[in-house]
Amino acid sequence: MTKTLLPTTVVGSYPQPDWLVDRAILVGNNVVPRVRLKAIWRVAEDALEQAQDDATLIAIRDMERAGIDIITDGEMRRESYSNRFALALDGVDVDNPAIVVGRAGKPTPVPRITGPIRRRHAVEVRDVEFLRANTDRQIKITLPGPFTLSMQAHDEYYGDPEAVAMAYAEAVAEEARDLKAAGADIIQFDEPWLQARPEQAMQFGVKALNRALEGVPGPTVVHLCFGYAAMVADKPSGYSFLSQLADSTAEQISIEAAQPKLDLGILADLSNKTIMLGVLDLGSAEVESPQTVAARIRAGLRHVAAERLVIAPDCGMKYLPRARAFGKLSAMAAGAAIVRQELAGDCRGKG
Known part of the structure; x- marks a missing residue:
């Protein structure tokens, strides 16, 4: 893990170039795809991998x-944060999807589970290898978490929601171990549905998450959010499922705090974790000033020691214009530098 105080990172995604994806379809769909959405790709199939490499x-x-300390591949190869991995597993029928009500309350096509969930091959190992070969910075790769995967599919095989989540956990654990071996410094599990389905999350969310974390060495992160700002404009001011993650074996918990103006007093319940704090409001077209970011970091420091704080945007930046995303990341890095200098000055003053 980087030794930089208040290291900066991204949640995962970065805007895909307009020459790679048709953003009108991506944004106009207004539903995060759970099955394939091939129509978004503007590049022919035989040239798509090379184009995705270039975008990465x-x-x-x-x-x-922008000055980010811990980077990702931007998720350039993904139609959504979850479907690249979810659709590569055995036991799911993606050609004849079921229709369910999604997180945003809209009818959403999802894979049908028709047999045992199993990982037949590594899905993101090449992504990690490509990222590792092209930067000397700390790198992070993201995976959909097992609880979220179980909520984004229609079960016609197991007949038990917990059994579905645990089956996904086995597949996620296998993938995460391979990603670590391929060179990933940090693995992040995206689990927004822990917040969206708190009743079921209370029953088996942490159990499934801990199973997915078994045997995965080094820093691990769980990301919770209220949904992409492009999809959810009116966000609640508090999490329905968060303190329970104190019992998870993940080292870091990632939360969004800027757009929902979260009461950071809740972080007292996670005193055993490093907090990846969202300090960029992705629902605002305004690029924050470094001073605004610094103020949000200082608010976090009132509840979390600097050694346990990682600085990040609220959520993935996939749906933002690239210039805005870059501006916000640059401001975040500059804001973190301001607070680092303040902390260094405090230490010298006490010395």
Whole structure:
């Protein structure tokens, strides 16, 4: 893990270039795809991997230029944060999807579970290898968490929601171990549905998460959010499921705090965790000033020691214009630098 105080990172995604995806379809769909959405790709199938590699290099260089300490591949190869992994598993029928009411209350096509959930091959290992070969910074890769995967599918095989989540946990654990072996410094599990379905999350959410974390070495993160700002404009001011993650074996918990103006007093319940604090409001077209970011970091420091704080946007930046995303990341890095200097001055003053 980086030794930088208040290290900066991204939640995962970065805007895909307009020459790679049709953003009108991506944004106009207004539903995060759970099955394939091939129509968004503007590049022919036989050239798509190379184009995605080129887009990944753009994301890497943008994050480096913005001054981000822990970077990702920007999730350039994904139609959504979850479907790249979810649709690569055995036991799911993606050609004949079921229709369920999604998190935003809209009818959403989802895979049908028709047999045992199993991972047949590594899904994101090449993503990690490509990222590792093209930066000397700390790198993070993201995976959909097992609880969220279980909520984004229609079960016609197990007949038990917990059994579905545990089956996904086995597949996620296998993938995460391979991603660590391929060079990932940090693994992040995206689990927004812990917040969206708190009753079921209380029953088996942490159990499934801990199973997915078994045997995964090094820093691990769980990300919770209220949904992409492009999809959810009116966000609640508090989490329905958060303190329970104190019992998870993940080292870090990632939360969004800027847009919902979260009461950070809740972080007292996670005193055994490092907090990845969202300090960029992705629902606002305004690019925050470094001073605004610094103020949000200082608010976090009133509840979390600097050694346990990682600085991040609220959520993934997939739906933002690239210029806005880059501006916000640059401001975040500059804001973190301001607070680091303040903390260094305090230490010298006490010395």
